[in-house]
Amino acid sequence: MNLSSADLSTTLNRILDTAADNLRVAKILIQLGLDPDNITYDAIFNRLLEIVLANITLANMFALIGAIFFVATLLTQTMVPLRVANMIGCAFFAGFGALAGDVKTFLMYFLLLPINAYRLRQMLTLVKKARSATQGDTSMEWLKPFMTERKYRRGDILCKKDEAANEMFLTVTGNFLVTEIGVELPPGRLMGELGFLTPNNRRTATVKCIEDGHVLTITYEKLLEIYFQNPQFGYYFLVLTSQRLLDNIARLERIIAQNKIAQPSATADGAN
Template sequence: MDVTQVHQAGTFFASIFVIATTTMRTMIPLRVFGIVVNVILITTSLISHTYPTLLLHAILLPLNVYRLHQMLQLVRDVKKSVNSDLSMEWLKPFMTERQCSAGEVLFYKNEKAEDMFYIVSGRYRLVESGIELPVGAIVGELGMLSPANERTQTLECIEAGTVLGVSYRQVEELYVQNPEFGFYFLKLASARLFQNIERLEQRLAEQSEPPPAAASAAPATV
């Protein structure tokens, strides 16, 4: 088989994989097939000395490998969060930074919810409940799952700091690209919802407890 035939055979097999990618709806198998196409065309381009094609796929190969690794890591991180501390730090690579000043309101109660936030630094308070959120907390994720997509409380910055934000649209895109991510995200959000309900019940129970009995009066001295 001469060089031309090798090149034609490689191009033929690569074309089959390219056609197969058009039938795929999720990102992980799409990236895998893309990597296979890159490897085939790099090999045949080396043999046939087709350097423009070689250069193109030499660039695309590490990009596809990186994106595949990123998506697989995302799924692993979400699974880990579901089974451990319910952290949403795995979303940080997809978030954008926002600086907040003291007194700034990030969102108001009953307004349309379109994004969620990860607290990096500073102090923030949910106004209606008076709850202060610690560094590392995620706020606003449950608005994505509510029927009306409305905020249930107002979030105010009480000490200047930084938050990371991600829109619901970006999260939805991640779900479309990888349904497994969406499944674990729903499990994680549901677990956090039940966790919040449990905390609220504990606070209500504490508030409903009767005040401690007054101390007994000291005996009168003779």
Template structure:
């Protein structure tokens, strides 16, 4: 064991001797308080240890822990835990800036803490409302902050069956008609969500405005962004879309029953 250690030490010493011949490395060694002409592995190790121990301060400890949290954000796949880790990292770096007297560092990371907090609150609120919606409240109010306003007049066609689909609609005012199944869509209902779920993103029906109204729109790309920020949203959205589809099927069944009853009465 002693011979093996001596061999490793000898090899490292040779590497250091070769590196010391480089002028730039020699300058670094001088700045570190080492003699470039008489450098050994043990001397370098001891000097680095001295520097490390000399720089162990409370401020630097906060900076090191904060750096770990920032590295952790690179390994996270969802937005909520990433925001939490980022907030903790920013708080620790803000404390580092305060303890070290670095005003710019302190102000920068102190500002980032509430920014991350606001975004985290928005995401948690979105997931909470989506969860609440799947438990019976079919309101889509929770999506409004992510949507843009658009107005339609009577007779306007929002989209046609088999058209390429790239956005979803939430009705606010007015009335809209799904022509293929003759179903009116009142305010507060979704339109075009099934195109988001179809393999080729194609419209499954034609929707026409039958009373002047206003809608809110959100692109499928934005929906995907929200989904990747928190995969739970994808599950809740799928449940909502499934419920809408089941409602449409139920309406169609009721219409068929009514038509059959009418036909039977006429024959009778």
């Protein structure tokens, strides 16, 4: 036991001695190509200049530009500029790998290019479709790539009034009924978007399946993620949901007007 402790102590001492020797200022200066006995600012500057000039190659310039754009992705707050900067950075890093003969670097960054391009195209399409929604197209089918499918049978309850809400629905097949107001929702209609906007995220109505079908769902967390990635999408989404809210108000106004017309008629029939 004592022998093992002595061996361990000897090994640690050797490691520390070697580390201390390698980290001596004089040895580091020699490795940098400087004379420990003649250290001046001019000598340091000239040596650094020599190192820089010796490494000015096309491959290293590509790596430098790629690094600049990589840092830019860390400072970018929205998704579209981030993807663009990432694609440019990947292109330059791939160029560095090709020029330097580094196959691993070339393949990694080359394969990242189509991935970023696909995500960028997806986000631009999302913004474009959201913009068209403010021009009269109230369909939300362009959210499908971000949604998951769920099936319902007749009699199933999708959501109940006043319960906690955490997702939005898009009807694809079947028919669904908003029980409080007796309105049927055919395929292609949006449900549950108001719960996303209410302060306490509560359902404003009960929706029941009256004909077998399936819907697409997206969580409010995912909607928030898309919004923060591209605030422009958030603006158009608010415009779209505001339009739907105005449609609901107009529907209620028509119902109230019809009831007012029906009341005098009922009174007159009772008098007769």
